[in-house]
Amino acid sequence: MTTNPTWILKRHSSGMPIPDDFSFEENAVPTPRTGELLVRTLWLSVDPYMRGRLSPAKNYAAGAKIGDIMRGGGVGEVMASESSLFNVGDIVQADDFGWQPYTVVAADTALRLDPAAAPVQTSLGCLGMPGLTAYFSLLNVGRPKQGETVLISAASGAVGQIAGQIARIKGLDVVAVAGSDQKVEWCKTIGYRTGINHRTVENITEAVAAACPNGVDVYLDNTAGPIHDAAMMNINLFGRVVIVGTVALADRFDEPDIGPRHLRRILVSRVRVEGFLLDDFESDYVSARSQLLEWYREGALTAREDISHGIESTPHAFIRMLKGENFGKQLVKV
Amino acid sequence: MTTNPTWILKRHSSGMPIPDDFSFEENAVPTPRTGELLVRTLWLSVDPYMRGRLSPAKNYAAGAKIGDIMRGGGVGEVMASESSLFNVGDIVQADDFGWQPYTVVAADTALRLDPAAAPVQTSLGCLGMPGLTAYFSLLNVGRPKQGETVLISAASGAVGQIAGQIARIKGLDVVAVAGSDQKVEWCKTIGYRTGINHRTVENITEAVAAACPNGVDVYLDNTAGPIHDAAMMNINLFGRVVIVGTVALADRFDEPDIGPRHLRRILVSRVRVEGFLLDDFESDYVSARSQLLEWYREGALTAREDISHGIESTPHAFIRMLKGENFGKQLVKV
Structure with a gap:
């Protein structure tokens, strides 16, 4: 010491x-x-x-x-x-x-x-802050309904991997966006129906369209950047976009993020775009943690x-x- | 004939x-x-x-x-x-x-x-589609709370003028953005506390900051464009941005709208940005119309x-x- x-x-x-x-x-x-x-x-x-x-x-x-x-x-x-x-x-x-x-x-x-x-x-991952973030951002803000398609960026990351598995547990159709073929393949083993390697795909908007033939109902956005745009171009009527993270902007954090805006689409399709911060859900931590632990102990939730x-x-x-x-x-x- | x-x-x-x-x-x-x-x-x-x-x-x-x-x-x-x-x-x-x-x-x-x-x-204005749009977009999507500041663009227009008056009737602090000094002055006569002429103001973001010293809680966006950006730069924690119209994009309707995006702010301040279409509220038209008519006949609602x-x-x-x-x-x- x-x-x-x-x-x-x-x-x-x-x-x-x-x-x-x-x-x-x-x-x-x-x-x-x-x-x-x-x-x-x-x-x-x-x-x-x-x-x-x-x-x-x-x-x-x-x-x-x-x-x-x-x-x-x-x-x-x-x-x-x-x-x-x-x-x-x-x-x-x-x-x-x-x-x-x-x-x-x-x-x-x-x-x-x-x-x-x-x-x-x-307690630092699937049963902690990232797990709780996945839980509340998907269920309380994204509010997916039976039969809907959920798209998740940084899909194998700390939040994404748990959100993807919760979506699977809830019987939703869930699609991954991740940064390597290896990550995409692993995502499929934990319940994502399919996935997109955003680093190698030629056209991310077309790739999302192909991976989500019924469109995107809920987009859990852990990245911002071009994946956000691709999701917005495929968002369904009454789609929900939960802004959980903006890691794609980590290298230009204090600069304005210039690019296509999607206000016409938000209007026409009545999309809800909403920011998420875990602290707002503190009063429900205990019950969410106990649900996550139950899934974990049952083997329904894997943590990589x-x-x-x-x-x-x-x-x-x-x-x-x-x-x-x-x-x-x-x-x-x- | x-x-x-x-x-x-x-x-x-x-x-x-x-x-x-x-x-x-x-x-x-x-x-x-x-x-x-x-x-x-x-x-x-x-x-x-x-x-x-x-x-x-x-x-x-x-x-x-x-x-x-x-x-x-x-x-x-x-x-x-x-x-x-x-x-x-x-x-x-x-x-x-x-x-x-x-x-x-x-x-x-x-x-x-x-x-x-x-x-x-x-029936084509304050008691019709624009009046109902103002009513539902402000109250059902914007959901202003006591003491909050509501910013409205195209504030003297068909929707804006009614929204501004409803906000006044509800006791909210309401601020106009309009396209001439004359419009701004008229807005003040119907209940807007103050207003901004976006065509002559030097810096619209600073002007919104000055006009809304407590920030913007609800932004009723009838325009998109630079007024949207100024509102986003002044949006409060848990602010709501209702995308009602995009008339500022009328001259470049089918082109991508390129400019600053506000995802970090949406995240950090847990802002909700939501598209609005009147049709979604059809089941409540009768009661809203009757409320608008009551205000109109009482003289609480003026129609220009x-x-x-x-x-x-x-x-x-x-x-x-x-x-x-x-x-x-x-x-x-x-």
Whole structure:
């Protein structure tokens, strides 16, 4: 417990973040104050929303300042507890672990995990923020109806893979858009009827039309960019477009996104385009988590993880996730 | 009853329609068949949705073919009835009058008007399609809440003027965007708190920010184009954007509309953007009409009309409305 090498934000990113935006600095092992826990980091999660933190622009993810410790979801073991809620040895999940081996978290933001119920890192994936995002964005905002076609971008990613499986469980027709043939093939094994490799397809709009012969009723948009346009060109009457993520804009985050707008189509087809943020559904987390856990334990829900090893690999894992080079939920095993 | 000069579609319009897209041709006075009425046209309505009919592209307004009689909403007097529903002398409103002095309408699409209740042409404006559009788009899709700010484009137009007054009646803070200082001033007399002349303002985004110090909660979008962008740049958390019309695109109707997209803002602020078509609310027409009539008779609802005279002026009236040169609901008095 003598060293605590920590990732610090060195500069804000205007385009795609690069390793040199972060610096790896020795840091003291922090001391928990009243209501806090000292935690040994076991797993860190890197997620698209963190891109917003690196931008000086207004965002829902509070911006990180130069010199701040990088933060994100994590799982760890309680080493010291200044809270009656947790004991030393408990395994906890919280949303603001530092990118460091030892971190302090507020006890009232931590969740105790039962390692016997599911592997603890699933609390960062299918049973955590991405799983809940998939659940509420698809069911509560997309509101698919029997027989409808659901199109999902970043379909093998942390959110997409769970949304696709929930759609399958609900008996919907579900189509993947992913970034490699290998990802598309895997998507088919978890319940997507078919899929499109958006990196190699010649015309993404025509490919969506061919893959969705009845059109698109719900589009779960994890990417924005050209896949969004292709979905809009194939959206059905009363279609719903849930804006969950914009990872395709990660490399031009603070620039205006110029391209075709779809207002005539939104009007003519009475489309609903709606932004999604998980926090808005907090009052229903408990019931959704328990449903996800039930599916997971039944084997109805598969979780594919892409694991990077060592605290030193965290920025690399984050950047490859933004570039779509991960295959499954990107984690860092510390 | 011997001549019936009629406006015929001569060619489809790719940009802004011009008078030469229509030809004025002698036409026989039609003979009603069973279930039909022969009607003498008193008023014709020209509305933005008709722009879609002139386009060969897919639209909710069924496209007109070359050689077709131009059609639209009208009010007229029944000259001959082949239906037990109407008698000669009845004044009726229907949505598919020809642009001609004598026209045939299906009795089951006609509505009998009571000239004592309100001037008959209000059935084409504040008590008809535009009034119902304002009512449902604002209240059922925009769903404004107490204390919220509503921004309305084409604010003195057929839909905008009614929406603005309904917002005022509901106690909302309502702000106009219109195309002249005169229109803006008039908007203030019917309940808009303030307004913006989008044709002369230097920076429309800043002007919306200044006019809406608490941001925009509901944007009733009758125009698309730069006003849409300015509204999006000022939209509040959980804002609603109702896409009612796209008249700003009338001159480039079939081209892709290229410009800034707002997906990050939609995501971050959980904005709902939704297309509106009046037909979807048909089951509630009767109650909404009766509410509008009540407000009208109480004097709570004012209707400003811009009247063009003579059947020969119909294309001119239509085009000036598309260009925003009208001031109030554009009608043709035949």
